[in-house]
Amino acid sequence: MTSSTARRPTVLISGASRGLGAELARIYAADGWRVLACARGSVSRTGEADRFQLDVADPASIEALGKALAGVAIDVLINNAAVRGDTGGLSTLEADDFLDVMRVNALAPLLMTRALLANLKDGKRRIVVNISSRAGSLAEGTLDDDDGDYAYRCSKAALNMATVKLAQDLKGDGISVLSLHPGWVKTDMGGSDAVVSVADSAAGLKAIIDRADLAASGSFHAYDGRRISW
């Protein structure tokens, strides 16, 4: 095989329309990767990427993506799409909002991993990245943060268990599963007071993913490499 026919490493990113997902798509493309940029609407700022329509809240949309990508090897799956939901605390907690957040932030990464499992097994790197949040850490999430985002915190805590359980189940297939915290990032979700630029966060996350191996599977790290307690 010549270099011109060698398969480029491939990353699939959900929620690539804006924010961190768009920047991850951009830097992977700039690094020569094939990028499968998924979004429920239009995808912007992704450089050279293959674009796919994906609403992670809809299991049928996830299944359709899996079918559309049959036979396509995927090296890295980044489950990035997420919503914040209500932030008003216990008094404004509302059942439908809570369940909507759980569906997007916790359930969808599991369905995505299952739908794309054959693709990951065909890949060389075999890595699933769940973009989590320190806000979902039982040990650290409330240390310096008293936001009343019950749904979001619970969804990211559930996502962290999904990471640990998937790491256990997929170890035999040589697939590593990571929870990564991007920092408090200047995006629509993070807001203008956030302290980390999208560029720094995405670069830090990519560096961690680049060096990840099976020994790192089932771990939780921040974009700057710091290990986060569950």
Ligand SMILES: NC(=O)c1ccc[n+]([C@@H]2O[C@H](COP(=O)([O-])OP(=O)(O)OC[C@H]3O[C@@H](n4cnc5c(N)ncnc54)[C@H](OP(=O)(O)O)[C@@H]3O)[C@@H](O)[C@H]2O)c1
């Ligand atoms: N920003 C922070 O400070 C921070 C801190 C900790 C963790 N995180 C995590 O980092 C990740 C990226 O967040 P961000 O700051 O970039 O957020 P963002 O700017 O709000 O972007 C969220 C992305 O998720 C997509 N999305 C939401 N619901 C979706 C659905 N049902 N189907 C498909 N895509 C959907 C959005 O697509 P649309 O354009 O279609 O809405 C958008 O592309 C998330 O997992 C978030 O929880 C962020």
